[in-house]
Amino acid sequence: MFKKDFPYFQNSKTVYLDNGATTQKPKSVIDSQVEYYETYCANTHRSNFGHANKATQEFEKTRVLLKEFINASKNEEIIFTKGVTESLNFIASSFAKDFKTVIISSLEHHSNITPWHMQGRSLGNGLEVVSCNDNLDFDLEHFEELLKANPNAFVSITHVSNAFGKIHDIKTIAKLAHEYGAIIMIDGAQSLAHFKVDVQDLDVDFFAISGHKTFAPTGVGAIYVKEKYLKDVKAYQTGGATIQEVDYNHSTLLDSPYKFEAGTQNIAGVIGFGKALEYLNYVKYENIESIEKNVFKFLDEELAKLPGIVFYNDTKDCIGSRSFNFEGIVHDDIGILIDKMNVAVRVGHHCAQPIMKKLGIRGTIRVSVAFYNDYVDVDKLIEALKKALSMLKD
Template structure:
């Protein structure tokens, strides 16, 4: 019933099941960007005429909306970025270099692995990886042992695995980290599309968020930084909109968040991000959770009926993504045939090569759902999958 809010579904016959890659956008999000470009297109935080003031108000309103949405204490803790990838790179470059150890999980996206390699870290030098069991559950015993041996570390973990949908217990991750005087960055790229996040309740130090995976525009994201860490962060970039005073001898910068948002930002995108949050508020997370879990469980029950299907985890503590393979059949070949039948899923390693290597596979077929998907989408997927398997057998 929610498809009517999303123009994509009125203009495409595709069964869209690639929501972990990006979500579709409701009409209010699209309209808000068109309105900016058509009615008050101006730069923010610079000029004082009417359209510029309107653009600044709308932009800052999105910051206030996000602050309330994740229960941050202050708007100064919200920094707009291009997305989660830039947010993680920002923290890696501006905050973590002096930490002897960085601790990540085995289910990380490449965006939470490669930045640490760029610092010269690897398994023999400053990078620690928490393993998982045969059901891809985070190994908290190993995690605490690593923290005991490496106190005052920087922990950087995903909240929800993009490849397998596995949900990490972030509250427990944070509590253990703080017990050993460590700080925590959470990759929340998949989070807001599925669940309410309360940064104060979870006690996270940093939270990286995505707009385009949260029904908002591409090219926009945000970084929450707990207030006490702001003074220890150096600007990632500098230039226009970040300065208080400049002469040829020196520069002084504005306070957060502005000193971290150099240059002209994606103004229309940030405004659209705010509209996406409004949309979620109108729908309500209880409705989202109820509908999505129902469809996710139905998807799993129908997939379990497919002969020779291989799963890598059960659906406990999972949401969004369901990854699988079919014995002795290439996932790439299946993906090509599904596309020919109008089914959009992702096949491959999903930017999570290390966990794929541990599982001894090159990749999976990933079906990722959202609350606008329904039983009919699942039925069409299963019908197309069976036809593809008949063709490839």
């Protein structure tokens, strides 16, 4: 129903089911890039001529839109970054590095694991991992034990697992974390495309956002920082547009968000991000959720009929991504074969090697949907999988 808004689907026959990796972009987002570069290309927050002012206004408009979109309380709480990877690295290195203990979940993407390793942390040595059960559910009891044993920890947890689609109950997790004096950051890479996020209702302290996984251009994202922590977060890079005053001995930085946004920003990307948010406001989450619920259910039922399929979790508390393998078949082979049939899915470890190792597998076939996917896409996927299976079994 919404495919008509996305030029990709007019230009390509590909059945696109790799939305966990990146989403397609609506026409309004694409047009905004051309419009910026063709009609008012100028730097922001510096020069004072007409186009520079317009670029700054459009850029700042996205900040206000995003603040409202996630129900932050102040514009200053929204800091633009390149995406979730930069957001997590920024907070890890500038705010969380001196915490004695960092607690993560078993389902983290590498971008919420490697920044902690870079600080010299390893399991039991400044880094703790909350276990999950055989259905990949977050073990709240274990989490509480870890919080008790490590008071005032820094908790960094993914909202939705990119590899298996598991949703973590962040409201409950954040409440428990705060009860034990911990501070909590959420990796929101896989949530905003699927459901409403309200950072005040979740009561999280940091929330990392990826633009390109939310229908915006690549290379743009944000980190929400709860107002009370803004003064404690140190800028991890400084330079142009971050300063109040500089001489050869010292420099004074501006207030948030500008002190954190050093150098020329991805101006077109941020403007496009605003258009993506406006588009999502037009589509409405209630429609997104109802479409995805039906398509995801159909996908799961149709996949379950395929011979030899192995799932790693049920679909309760699951959104976006469905991961599986076929007994005796290498997942990469399926990826190669169905690509030839114009079906795009991701095969591999999905940047989540630790959980793959825990499951004793190298990776999975991951089908990840967005609200523009429909039953026809699922039918084509299933047809392609059946053909690939028959070729591989011969």
